[in-house]
Amino acid sequence: MQIEDNSNKEFRPLILAFCCNWCSYAGADLAGSSRSSYPAEVKIIRVPCSCRVNPLFLLRAFEKGADGVILAGCHPGDCHYSTGNYYTRRRMALLFDMLDYLGIERERTRVEWISAAEGAKFSTTMNAFTQTIKELGPNRKLRDLRCMP
Amino acid sequence: MHAIEETIKETCKKLWDDGEVNRILAWEKGLFDHDAAPALFRSRERISHLVYNEHCGGNLSKFLIKEMEKEGKVLVLLKPCDTYGFNQLLSENRINREKVYILGVPCGGMRDERGLLFKCLSCKGNDFKASDQIIESDLSVPAPVPSGEEEKLNKMTAEERFAFWRGQLSKCIRCNACRNVCPACSCIKCVFDNRDSGIETKANSDAFEENLFHIIRAFHVAGRCTDCGECSRVCPQNIPLYLLNRKMIEEMNERYGTYQAGENPEAKSPLTEFKESDPEISAEYGKGGVSSC
Numbered sequence: 308m309q310i311e312d313n314s315n316k317e318f319r320p321l322i323l324a325f326c327c328n329w330c331s332y333a334g335a336d337l338a339g340s341s342r343s344s345y346p347a348e349v350k351i352i353r354v355p356c357s358c359r360v361n362p363l364f365l366l367r368a369f370e371k372g373a374d375g376v377i378l379a380g381c382h383p384g385d386c387h388y389s390t391g392n393y394y395t396r397r398r399m400a401l402l403f404d405m406l407d408y409l410g411i412e413r414e415r416t417r418v419e420w421i422s423a424a425e426g427a428k429f430s431t432t433m434n435a436f437t438q439t440i441k442e443l444g445p446n447r448k449l450r451d452l453r454c455m456p
Numbered sequence: 457m458h459a460i461e462e463t464i465k466e467t468c469k470k471l472w473d474d475g476e477v478n479r480i481l482a483w484e485k486g487l488f489d490h491d492a493a494p495a496l497f498r499s500r501e502r503i504s505h506l507v508y509n510e511h512c513g514g515n516l517s518k519f520l521i522k523e524m525e526k527e528g529k530v531l532v533l534l535k536p537c538d539t540y541g542f543n544q545l546l547s548e549n550r551i552n553r554e555k556v557y558i559l560g561v562p563c564g565g566m567r568d569e570r571g572l573l574f575k576c577l578s579c580k581g582n583d584f585k586a587s588d589q590i591i592e593s594d595l596s597v598p599a600p601v602p603s604g605e606e607e608k609l610n611k612m613t614a615e616e617r618f619a620f621w622r623g624q625l626s627k628c629i630r631c632n633a634c635r636n637v638c639p640a641c642s643c644i645k646c647v648f649d650n651r652d653s654g655i656e657t658k659a660n661s662d663a664f665e666e667n668l669f670h671i672i673r674a675f676h677v678a679g680r681c682t683d684c685g686e687c688s689r690v691c692p693q694n695i696p697l698y699l700l701n702r703k704m705i706e707e708m709n710e711r712y713g714t715y716q717a718g719e720n721p722e723a724k725s726p727l728t729e730f731k732e733s734d735p736e737i738s739a740e741y742g743k744g745g746v747s748s749c
């Protein structure tokens with residue numbers, strides 16, 4: 308089998324989406340069943356609550372080669388566990404500020420509130436986010452330098 | 457300063473004789489003149505070796521965690537700024553107030569061989585936030601001098617900031633001194649001590665890991681960091697770690713209201729509570745990123 312030469316091909320980012328089991332993950336399902344498409348670059352990881360996502364998860368994802376990470380949770384006030392996403396909101400705002408301070412593009416990270424009924428919002432969000440990442444190009448700053456091509 | 461040292465010794469001896477305390481956490485002479493070493497005095501005779509001079513920059517409050525396992529009350533010397541760290545440990549239930557006797561010692565700014573300590577340039581004043589007894593003196597604390605580093609960083613472009621932090625953080629030798637000295641880093645088992653993680657030493661880590669260690673550490677102490685500046689003081693590579701912590705404090709103050717960790721052990725840190733009216737994250741891209749979709 309011949310190894311594919313990717314050098315001339317269009318940049319295809321690797322995007323990781325942490326989706327809350329109770330809303331955004333179901334939202335992705337709805338997007339699928341209502342036939343609205345979202346890019347294949349988006350890889351979904353299901354989490355019990357957006358609050359489950361440790362800031363370290365995002366940084367580790369970038370280190371292992373992700374070009375963008377999006378965190379999708381329930382709208383504030385709608386958390387399955389009552390208050391989880393309020394903590395997420397404070398925590399992630401702080402993390403993004405920190406990345407900004409360290410000179411890392413904050414556009415590579417995003418938090419969106421997507422409910423289980425918002426299949427269309429899920430697909431438009433993912434399409435727009437993928438477009439942003441494509442424009443930004445590959446993530447070099449946060450990557451494990453030994454893995455660089 | 458010598459008179460203060462004598463008063464401290466007398467007070468310590470008196471409290472020891474009264475049976476109030478059975479050990480003393482203070483300083484003794486270190487290897488060099490500019491270096492007073494933290495020490496635990498377990499006998500009355502040893503109190504004569506106690507040292508208090510302008511080189512006692514360290515914060516003794518973290519040593520109290522170990523002392524909580526022992527019988528009886530421990531006397532600890534705390535400077536005004538050290539009481540913030542003490543209160544923080546108290547609020548996290550790492551120390552028991554009943555088992556500590558705080559002797560507040562006056563401070564007129566601490567020095568090392570290079571001059572006034574960096575952390576003293578942002579002195580929080582000579583107010584004791586916790587104490588059982590205070591040694592009076594006419595020492596006055598140094599006036600705060602802004603370092604100017606923050607403004608410099610804020611004026612830089614993202615690329616320049618990245619280059620600055622890359623240069624600073626790649627100096628890190630992962631000696632863990634910043635973590636070990638930090639009064640907020642009091643976990644029994646630290647996330648960075650996991651041998652299976654492959655990140656516990658510099659040899660195993662990659663270039664990004666150095667950044668990650670400091671980002672994550674700053675994040676773990678966010679909302680609990682009292683901005684005591686100990687991390688920058690002990691760093692053998694002189695990395696300005698205080699800049700990371702101060703940025704976190706600044707952002708939290710701006711968004712969630714002013715909060716000084718360690719000022720009041722009853723107060724709740726901004727990251728352990730929330731308001732329904734907190735600003736949305738998506739909207740904050742307007743500060744310098746893309747707009748929300």
